Amino acid sequence: MDLSFTPEELAFRARMRTWVAANLPADISDKVHQALHLGKADLQRWARILGKQGWLGWAWPAEFGGPGWNAVQRHLFEEECALAGAPRILPFGPVMVAPVIMAFGTPEQQRRHLPGIMSGDVWWSQGYSEPGSGSDLASLKCKAERRGDYYIVNGQKTWTTLGQYGDWIFCLVRTSNEGKPQTGISFLLIDMKSPGISVRPIIMLDGGHEVNEVWFDNVEVPFDNLIGEENQGWTYAKHLLAHERTNIADVNRTKRELERLKRIAKAEGMWDDTRFRDEIAKLEVDVVALEMMVLRVLSAEKSGKQSLDVAGLLKIRGSEIQQRYAELMMLAAGPYALPFIREAMEAGWQGDQVGAAHCAPLAASYFNMRKTTIYGGSNEVQRNIVAATVLGS
Amino acid sequence: MDFDFSDDQISLRDAVQRWVEKGFSFERRHGIAKAGGRTREVYQELADLGLTGLAVPEALGGMGFGAVEAMVVCEELGRGLVTAAYAPGALVAPALLAAAPAEVQAAWLPKIADASALVVLAHQERAARYRLDHVSTRATQAAGGWVLDGAKSIVPAGDEADAYIVPARTAGAETDGSGIALFIVAKGVAGLTVRGHPTQDGARAAELTLRATPATLIATDALPALEFAVDVGIAALCAEAVGAMDKLVAITVEYMNTRKQFGVAIASFQALRHRIADVKMQLELARSMSYFASLKLGGPPAARRLALSQAKYQLGQSMRFVGQQCVQLHGGIGVTDEYLASHYFKRLTVIELSFGDSMFHLGEVSAHMQDTAGVFA
Numbered sequence: 001m002d003l004s005f006t007p008e009e010l011a012f013r014a015r016m017r018t019w020v021a022a023n024l025p026a027d028i029s030d031k032v033h034q035a036l037h038l039g040k041a042d043l044q045r046w047a048r049i050l051g052k053q054g055w056l057g058w059a060w061p062a063e064f065g066g067p068g069w070n071a072v073q074r075h076l077f078e079e080e081c082a083l084a085g086a087p088r089i090l091p092f093g094p095v096m097v098a099p100v101i102m103a104f105g106t107p108e109q110q111r112r113h114l115p116g117i118m119s120g121d122v123w124w125s126q127g128y129s130e131p132g133s134g135s136d137l138a139s140l141k142c143k144a145e146r147r148g149d150y151y152i153v154n155g156q157k158t159w160t161t162l163g164q165y166g167d168w169i170f171c172l173v174r175t176s177n178e179g180k181p182q183t184g185i186s187f188l189l190i191d192m193k194s195p196g197i198s199v200r201p202i203i204m205l206d207g208g209h210e211v212n213e214v215w216f217d218n219v220e221v222p223f224d225n226l227i228g229e230e231n232q233g234w235t236y237a238k239h240l241l242a243h244e245r246t247n248i249a250d251v252n253r254t255k256r257e258l259e260r261l262k263r264i265a266k267a268e269g270m271w272d273d274t275r276f277r278d279e280i281a282k283l284e285v286d287v288v289a290l291e292m293m294v295l296r297v298l299s300a301e302k303s304g305k306q307s308l309d310v311a312g313l314l315k316i317r318g319s320e321i322q323q324r325y326a327e328l329m330m331l332a333a334g335p336y337a338l339p340f341i342r343e344a345m346e347a348g349w350q351g352d353q354v355g356a357a358h359c360a361p362l363a364a365s366y367f368n369m370r371k372t373t374i375y376g377g378s379n380e381v382q383r384n385i386v387a388a389t390v391l392g393s
Numbered sequence: 394m395d396f397d398f399s400d401d402q403i404s405l406r407d408a409v410q411r412w413v414e415k416g417f418s419f420e421r422r423h424g425i426a427k428a429g430g431r432t433r434e435v436y437q438e439l440a441d442l443g444l445t446g447l448a449v450p451e452a453l454g455g456m457g458f459g460a461v462e463a464m465v466v467c468e469e470l471g472r473g474l475v476t477a478a479y480a481p482g483a484l485v486a487p488a489l490l491a492a493a494p495a496e497v498q499a500a501w502l503p504k505i506a507d508a509s510a511l512v513v514l515a516h517q518e519r520a521a522r523y524r525l526d527h528v529s530t531r532a533t534q535a536a537g538g539w540v541l542d543g544a545k546s547i548v549p550a551g552d553e554a555d556a557y558i559v560p561a562r563t564a565g566a567e568t569d570g571s572g573i574a575l576f577i578v579a580k581g582v583a584g585l586t587v588r589g590h591p592t593q594d595g596a597r598a599a600e601l602t603l604r605a606t607p608a609t610l611i612a613t614d615a616l617p618a619l620e621f622a623v624d625v626g627i628a629a630l631c632a633e634a635v636g637a638m639d640k641l642v643a644i645t646v647e648y649m650n651t652r653k654q655f656g657v658a659i660a661s662f663q664a665l666r667h668r669i670a671d672v673k674m675q676l677e678l679a680r681s682m683s684y685f686a687s688l689k690l691g692g693p694p695a696a697r698r699l700a701l702s703q704a705k706y707q708l709g710q711s712m713r714f715v716g717q718q719c720v721q722l723h724g725g726i727g728v729t730d731e732y733l734a735s736h737y738f739k740r741l742t743v744i745e746l747s748f749g750d751s752m753f754h755l756g757e758v759s760a761h762m763q764d765t766a767g768v769f770a
Contacts, residue, residue: 001395001396001397001398001399001402001461001684001688002394002395002688003394003684003685003688003689003768004394005394006394009394072394255765255766255767258766259764259765259766262762262764263764274759277759278755278756278759280759280762281755281758281759281762282706282755284703284758284762284766285682285703285706285707285755285758287766287767288682288685288703288707288766288767288768289678289681289682289685289703289707290678291767291768292681292682292684292685292768293677293678293681295394295396295768296396296681296684298394299394299395299396299397300396300397302395303395303397305397306397310677312670313673313674313677316674317674317678380667382670383666383667383670383671384663384666384667384670386670386673386674387666387667387669387670387673388666390642390646390669390670390673391646391649391650391660391666391669392646392650393650393658393660393661
């Protein structure tokens with residue numbers, strides 16, 4: 001048992017730090033550090049920089065063109081990116097659909113899709129949730145009917161994150177009503193430029209356009225776009241969930257945001273208020289404990305000696321902490337969190353700030369962060385899963 | 394970075410586990426508590442396993458093991474709810490004596506290793522709460538050597554100990570960090586009064602009064618040595634708490650799966666399922682921070698102290714939540730003396746209030762946190 005990284009791991013970290021410092025555009029990291037609005041161009045520019053290096057699919061094995069890093073190396077890469085102020089890599093392509101294509105796709109599907117995911121050129125979206133199917137995802141109704149070489153898809157997906165930019169969408173669709181709900185689901189890759197698809201914005205409580213509804217009206221999807229076998233899609237989707245492990249806790253970004261919280265508290269005169277500073281101290285302990293839990297999982301993955309089934313705990317704790325730092329930042333700003341000037345959340349705005357510039361995005365971030373305990377399996381669903389493991393019943 | 398235990402550490406754990414299973418039943422524990430909490434006999438059995446020499450250097454009759462081995466042992470003692478002054482006698486005292494001159498070490502450490510001497514830290518004072526630099530006991534040099542005047546409180550296994558390590562002031566005002574020396578005071582010397590009493594967890598402690606009591610000097614300007622030893626004690630308590638919580642959760646899970654109400658196992662009720670999920674969360678956070686505490690013990694003092702306060706705060710939160718909720722999940726049986734869950738709860742409560750409670754350590758974190766934070770900060 002040992003808390004220190006090996007010399008090789010430290011050298012790897014140094015190499016990552018140097019590379020990120022040299023390649024992360026300053027205008028992008030400035031926006032991240034100040035929580036200003038990041039547009040499609042920012043996100044895709046960073047994705048392509050990583051793609052060119054072969055690191056956008058940073059968790060990919062070497063046989064599919066990834067760097068073949070182990071769990072600790074992946075963590076160190078994520079940490080260096082986060083601390084330097086890199087935008088979050090959108091997970092839909094490299095983290096979510098790519099492992100499914102690798103594990104269950106045909107060689108032709110792999111050749112066709114993986115290069116575009118790795119390069120950052122093809123923007124992927126996720127089509128899982130439906131208006132009637134949230135936590136009870138297996139009840140989904142969006143229907144795909146076989147007609148010759150095509151599926152005809154009809155129905156609706158929702159909460160499609162940044163789907164307004166999507167080139168492709170991976171969907172769970174109903175191909176059978178026989179048996180249990182889980183057994184009639186298939187995993188389809190759908191070109192979003194297909195006739196019959198329409199994307200409608202959902203404006204969220206912070207005023208942002210982050211998610212969408214996607215409607216399918218007699219959309220023709222070639223049979224070749226089916227992943228694996230028909231009616232086995234639920235199995236593939238669960239495989240995907242198993243691949244979302246430690247990064248679900250987002251502890252590296254949280255460490256960066258804790259630093260920002262302290263800067264804001266100091267600037268707003270709240271650091272010397274012990275009642276407020278104690279709240280930051282509680283959060284700091286929460287962050288260290290979360291990081292230790294993540295490191296335990298990484299160590300277990302690296303050595304293979306013990307299995308740690310704590311993915312649900314990481315999701316619950318990580319999301320609660322994200323909400324808490326956003327909340328404390330807003331509280332640090334106090335009344336200066338109240339003005340809602342959208343332009344003030346854009347980089348380079350020259351208008352008159354109300355209070356300090358760092359106050360402008362804080363309430364919006366607080367409101368936005370309420371999503372974290374809802375998405376990716378609500379925290380209540382996660383508690384069901386944790387309880388089933390603990391109780392064995 | 395590696396959180397696997399070595400084969401030797403696993404053997405050590407198994408040895409303690411076997412002893413607990415064979416030699417330390419709940420009935421035995423209950424009997425000890427009812428009889429007043431004297432545990433010297435239990436301590437001797439731990440010595441027979443070689444455990445009291447764990448932290449004593451090999452040259453002085455011990456095993457010279459480190460923080461991880463100590464953690465392994467304490468976790469198992471916690472799981473077995475073992476009442477014995479193991480951490481005070483076998484871990485904290487050797488850490489304090491590391492600051493002593495060679496002849497003092499040679500006089501005491503072999504006896505600590507074989508448990509012929511139980512030596513405990515007597516540092517708490519009435520007005521100090523948990524502050525280590527708050528010392529009003531005075532040390533003065535007399536003709537025959539040092540003598541001490543003052544009082545120490547809640548000394549673990551105080552009326553069963555053979556000697557006490559006592560912080561006393563050679564200079565400075567009551568709350569000065571400098572001018573604090575460490576002394577060793579043997580049982581039965583002139584001017585030493587020991588008044589023992591039971592504690593909430595079925596063990597014992599004592600109040601000491603010192604009136605011109607002769608003492609042997611361990612070290613002057615010894616606050617850093619005292620702080621280090623207390624951190625050793627905190628790490629030991631964290632590990633013990635993890636073992637105790639782990640077992641308490643297991644007991645509770647078993648109860649939830651067998652206890653029936655409304656015709657079904659109470660484990661089927663979602664309100665209770667979510668509660669046990671939250672309990673599991675606190676247990677795993679605690680386990681993570683117990684590892685953190687032990688692995689940070691060897692670090693530079695400022696970072697070590699902050700890390701240990703972070704750990705003790707997390708453990709305090711976890712212990713209170715796990716203890717209270719496991720009692721709650723048991724219902725009425727959880728608040729009885731005959732059933733073991735309440736005894737785990739009481740021991741966890743005592744641990745929270747030892748070496749600084751949650752509020753104290755939150756204050757420490759709040760006062761000392763830096764711009765950057767994290768496991769490696």
